[in-house]
Amino acid sequence: MAFEKLKAAVWKTNRDIVRSGLVQLTWGNASGVDRQAGVMAIKPSGVDYDRLRPDDMVIVELETGRVVEGTLKPSTDTPTHRYLYLAFEEIGGIVHTHSRHAVAWAQARRPIPCLGTTHADHFYGEIPVTRPLRPEEVAEAYEHQTGVVIAECFRERGLDPLEVPGVLVAGHGPFAWGETPEKAAENALVLELVAEMALYTCQLNPEAPVLERYVLDKHFRRKHGSQAYYGQR
Numbered sequence: 001m002a003f004e005k006l007k008a009a010v011w012k013t014n015r016d017i018v019r020s021g022l023v024q025l026t027w028g029n030a031s032g033v034d035r036q037a038g039v040m041a042i043k044p045s046g047v048d049y050d051r052l053r054p055d056d057m058v059i060v061e062l063e064t065g066r067v068v069e070g071t072l073k074p075s076t077d078t079p080t081h082r083y084l085y086l087a088f089e090e091i092g093g094i095v096h097t098h099s100r101h102a103v104a105w106a107q108a109r110r111p112i113p114c115l116g117t118t119h120a121d122h123f124y125g126e127i128p129v130t131r132p133l134r135p136e137e138v139a140e141a142y143e144h145q146t147g148v149v150i151a152e153c154f155r156e157r158g159l160d161p162l163e164v165p166g167v168l169v170a171g172h173g174p175f176a177w178g179e180t181p182e183k184a185a186e187n188a189l190v191l192e193l194v195a196e197m198a199l200y201t202c203q204l205n206p207e208a209p210v211l212e213r214y215v216l217d218k219h220f221r222r223k224h225g226s227q228a229y230y231g232q233r
């Protein structure tokens with residue numbers, strides 16, 4: 001058995017998204033990538049999270065999508081994760097969930113606006129929603145096409161995946177990512193929390209303005225990038 005470290009990290013992240021309350025039943029999935037080895041690890045499809053063990057993580061070749069290690073079938077969303085690893089070269093981990101408030105925004109086909117500093121600390125602006133998939137994209141290579149519309153959404157908006165580490169797939173739910181699987185899980189949790197905060201804010205005040213750009217800049221840049229000074233740097 002190889003890739004023990006990658007499998008252990010991905011297994012821990014799959015366990016963490018359960019502990020964070022981001023997934024129920026067998027919904028959602030977490031993965032990680034070893035770019036030097038040209039492989040990704042992802043949870044197996046449809047297996048209860050509480051039964052998962054590190055060695056159950058399935059190793060898939062990035063270039064071909066071929067299973068190179070593992071006896072279980074990989075997540076149905078493997079083609080989406082694989083497409084995103086190839087499209088966003090800076091990311092090292094991806095988490096997909098059906099967390100309820102983020103799913104509500106995805107079903108409403110509305111991007112999550114940046115209404116406050118909690119959002120601004122982690123996402124540089126609104127969290128976008130993709131266009132819906134077309135019938136032919138659902139009929140053929142659905143999960144691959146889900147990756148296509150996510151990458152298309154970021155390309156069309158000129159977004160940096162590390163500045164906006166997540167997206168809402170129209171009518172479906174959130175995908176979040178980061179430099180590591182652990183960071184992807186953190187971003188998935190923040191995405192759900194700011195989705196809930198934004199929903200309450202819009203209910204309390206439908207006219208609530210988006211956060212002022214100069215406040216967004218301050219909060220995002222003090223935690224991210226070369227000028228960051230947050231924490232014990």
Ligand SMILES: O=C(CO)[C@@H](O)[C@H](O)COP(=O)(O)O
Pocket residue numbers: 026027028029043044045046047074075076077096097098
């Ligand atoms: O998006 C979905 C279902 O719509 C996925 O989250 C599945 O619910 C999880 O599938 P597996 O990873 O277990 O194959």
